[in-house]
Amino acid sequence: MKKEAIQLREEIKATVVEMLGKVAKFPLDPELIYRFDLVLYFEQLENPGWFEFHKKDDPKGKYRAGERKAATRYKVIDVDNRVKFLQDSVSKSIGIPNDCQIFVGSQEKREDKTNPRAEVTITVVRDTSRFFPNRPQ
Numbered sequence: 001m002k003k004e005a006i007q008l009r010e011e012i013k014a015t016v017v018e019m020l021g022k023v024a025k026f027p028l029d030p031e032l033i034y035r036f037d038l039v040l041y042f043e044q045l046e047n048p049g050w051f052e053f054h055k056k057d058d059p060k061g062k063y064r065a066g067e068r069k070a071a072t073r074y075k076v077i078d079v080d081n082r083v084k085f086l087q088d089s090v091s092k093s094i095g096i097p098n099d100c101q102i103f104v105g106s107q108e109k110r111e112d113k114t115n116p117r118a119e120v121t122i123t124v125v126r127d128t129s130r131f132f133p134n135r136p137q
Helices: 003-020 079-094
Strands: 034-042 102-111 117-124
Touching: 003 079, 034 079, 079 102, 079 117
Parallel strands: 034 102
Antiparallel strands: 034 117
């Protein structure tokens, strides 16, 4: 793991520990199933070039006048790696040893130009019947 990732993991742990001090005791039990929901806020989700057009043909023939400057409207942002990193960091900070107890969750990308951040919600799943449909509860 890179030095920056290790430092970020420590910052996440400190934030989680601080937040846990402000709420009731988080339920930890090796029998529990958890839900991990994540909302990632980015400064910008759209490519500025999507709204701009080339004014004249490229002499090398790569693009023509009138074509968009960006190939896609939305920026390519690898969310999966961030989800895994945050899930591992937050879970370990709380006391969930690994992701074997996380059965369900969601992830979203949103834009906030002034406050990029991650918002995490971890909850206990009480009704586990959908995960074990052939086992009596």
